[in-house]
Amino acid sequence: MRKLDSMMALALGLLAGPALAQTTVLTAHRIHTMDAARPQAQAVAFDASGKILDVGDAKDLLARHPGAKRLDVGNATVVPGLIDAHGHVSGLGWAMLTADLVDTADKAEILERLRAKEKELKPGEWLIGRGWDQNDWPEKAFPTAADLDAAFPGRPVWLSRIDGHAGWANSAAMRAVKRDLSGSWQPDGGTIRRDDKGQPTGVFVDNAMALVDAAQPAASDATAEKALSLGMRAAVEHGLTGVHDAGIPLEELHRYQRLADRGQVPLRIYAMADGNNAALESLCRNGLYRHPSGRLQMRAVKLYADGALGSRGAALLADYSDDHGNRGLMVMSPEELAAAADKAHRCGVQVATHAIGDRGNRVALDTYAKALGKDVESDHRWRIEHAQVLSPEDLPRLAQMHVIASMQPTHATSDMPWAEDRLGPQRIVGAYAWRQLRDAGTHLALGSDFPVESVDPRLGLYAAVSRSDGKGLPAGGWYPDEKLTAFEALRGFTLEAAYAGFAENEVGSLAPGKRADFVVLAEDPLAVPEAALRTLDVRATYVDGKAVYEAKKK
């Protein structure tokens, strides 16, 4: 952390010696600048504060900056720092602290992983896990508390689904809930699954998850900070120099602030206030927030239209194709969304609304149109997070209303085995439709939704370009008309993600006046065969011209 401390001190104007005033000239076999005026270069000069001074040929730049420190990465390719426009940093950290149930083939494998994790716990401590997906199991049905009770009769077990839109509790965890979970009542925007006797089965969908969450003893602040740090560390190790943290409470912002004050935020966090709550209220009262280090800001609010497609919680305009009578559910009602959007508009706060189903997306767009009024023509940059299923009438509205589509390519390749079952052959054409959105003129920011998907942006680049899974299936890609080129995918993870965070004049491309945030890759992501995007070798990650991650020499 010494480098970061120096940088922070410099940024705060406390230090300015001749050694630090030195210019660095980065040279590489190839630099994809993502700057349309000069797409390719071999050298970038930046000053000690990390501000880019010059971009061009190696020979020219070395001549123009005599005495500069040389940072030659040889045959490597440099690209602007990658930005994940939609992730959950502490979620990722917590996932690293809890049992990972992703890609478990059946319940037996889940029990095995839980038993392994239990060994790290104190007696009575909750056993938390995440990442199960009943679609991967032979029976493809929701699990029950009984599946867990034999192995964990006394210790509360609480396991969230891969999409975060359903939770699976054992009986000990349900006993910890104060309210009687039996009967026929349901919380707003959520479902307690019950058997025919009215007894809860152990699965809680969307807002019903809060009942079990609330029963869990609060984590210590030290643990919460540890989770954040773990999440940020994982991000920079994968080439990320920025993350849009998609919905955090005010106390999490305070946690970030403490880390930033200590110079322990290694990348740029663009935090969104979680819902119409204290953090949004704070933005309205105190104004948009930016930490002096440039590493942390909050000027957006995350709202929630509907649930997720996997758990059939996404709000659809018509019935689910594989569940007649079910059209999903809204998480915030149209009225709640309208109130929150009006408040955000009044306070100059950017709105980013989770919307998966075609109904969820329509409500989000209608809400934006009403809240923005004539300001729809202003530089509002309101976003839809996921924009996953759009009806043909709504698809062009994003561009017309200057609404950004913030999409996650790996969701498409994770969901493709069953998405068409849910939606049928007509609606699927408007699903995960990033090419159609771009063609309509929509700004397209890309991300991962980690930890729902991997934090690794290489997988996102690959999914956007191939529309195939890790085995290259289906050959040629799922609905290949929606593919992006490698350049477009990279732009989605750099300049377009920066744009979605009002930061395209600061980061997202390498050009004079911008910050020296970049990634050194052993291979050229625009030259390798698409399958090789998944295994690009991230040699180093730089933020403000300083290495925040360097791979061990091979």
Next chain:
Amino acid sequence: MRKLDSMMALALGLLAGPALAQTTVLTAHRIHTMDAARPQAQAVAFDASGKILDVGDAKDLLARHPGAKRLDVGNATVVPGLIDAHGHVSGLGWAMLTADLVDTADKAEILERLRAKEKELKPGEWLIGRGWDQNDWPEKAFPTAADLDAAFPGRPVWLSRIDGHAGWANSAAMRAVKRDLSGSWQPDGGTIRRDDKGQPTGVFVDNAMALVDAAQPAASDATAEKALSLGMRAAVEHGLTGVHDAGIPLEELHRYQRLADRGQVPLRIYAMADGNNAALESLCRNGLYRHPSGRLQMRAVKLYADGALGSRGAALLADYSDDHGNRGLMVMSPEELAAAADKAHRCGVQVATHAIGDRGNRVALDTYAKALGKDVESDHRWRIEHAQVLSPEDLPRLAQMHVIASMQPTHATSDMPWAEDRLGPQRIVGAYAWRQLRDAGTHLALGSDFPVESVDPRLGLYAAVSRSDGKGLPAGGWYPDEKLTAFEALRGFTLEAAYAGFAENEVGSLAPGKRADFVVLAEDPLAVPEAALRTLDVRATYVDGKAVYEAKKK
């Protein structure tokens, strides 16, 4: 030709027996329909006239059309018939009748090929060749008549450059020109290259070529018809079901008409009248032309703004970066363009203007704006052919004015070794910029400009996707930000080319009501690695539901 005769007779309503009334169900492992509402299918049903009745699953279609003839292409992939939006059919045919000088490494190789071709000629007959490019030679300088005179002292030799914008004559050919070629005069829009004594060196640029062309004895009509037929045959053998023939005189239209009357037009020819001449006058007097077979029409006029980049004849706004003081030249003056465009507008004729340099393109756009006036918002579909170098101010104008960009991907990969020398690092960013044009909302029709480039659309698909040459260089592609996906490239050669010819309701995608024009490929062009696009195996080409080409069984 028997199949075509039957089809023609049917189209004319002269024949209708029960055998011909039969429906055919085409089934394939994969059909990329290019129909946005149903991108993928496994079966297409069409009637005996070649009209598509139904698109969908094989099982469904076979059930819905009992008694239909089955045409199963097995594991192959079917795509809509490919359309080359810019080619020169008789040029291709003539090239097949003349000496091919493409890819000659030096003058010695040219002389060798010319000597071989001479053996087919009668005494005194002109020796015609095409395809030389001094940029491929060690000396990279224009050749002279003297280079040819030793080998061909008496026989006229006339060789056009790869881009068709310069010709190279020997002394015998120059002697056949009536006008004295020496002195200091120059024809409008052309250059006779001369030595310091005022003697012509043998190279004639742009309009100056007409002096030598005119000296050549006219070909017989039978030979001209043979050239057209050879060109059309080569087209269907490469998977083309349509060609936009970019500029033909009235007598060539008559030649096509005779062939169409005899059922000898195996694909759809969308002919453009060549310049403000007799063919345009005929359209104005007699109305837009369409042959009853649906295989031939003329409703467009080809105009010419400037020359070509290779011979530095493209009109630039500033000097050539490698030839200071030279800004290229206009082929038609702005006034001539305006007069022709006004006439076309008055007659309801689509205008397609050749424009290469940024000045050529600006003049073309200015001409269109003035001629169209308020009708710029109408469904005019005026086009710019090549749209090769655009200044940043003009690039968005195509979409704004609803002007179609008709581009040739192989031009980019042929020109990339020297294009940046001509244009410098700033202007090159707006050159061959098909991705930027698409992103701006421009309709993008693709073609080859054959015989300037190969008639083979596989090379165009590959160039659009890879921006690399046949060896895969430069690795990752030349300005890879401009790449298209394979789907987009295929759309450029199908639906978008159809749109550029007012035919998107008839061809370009496979959907009910449209024509059964399709290509059977052994591989899936959307699934193969990009390098394999160059070697896709064209198994068969169908027009109006009938095979016009079938590969020999392997």
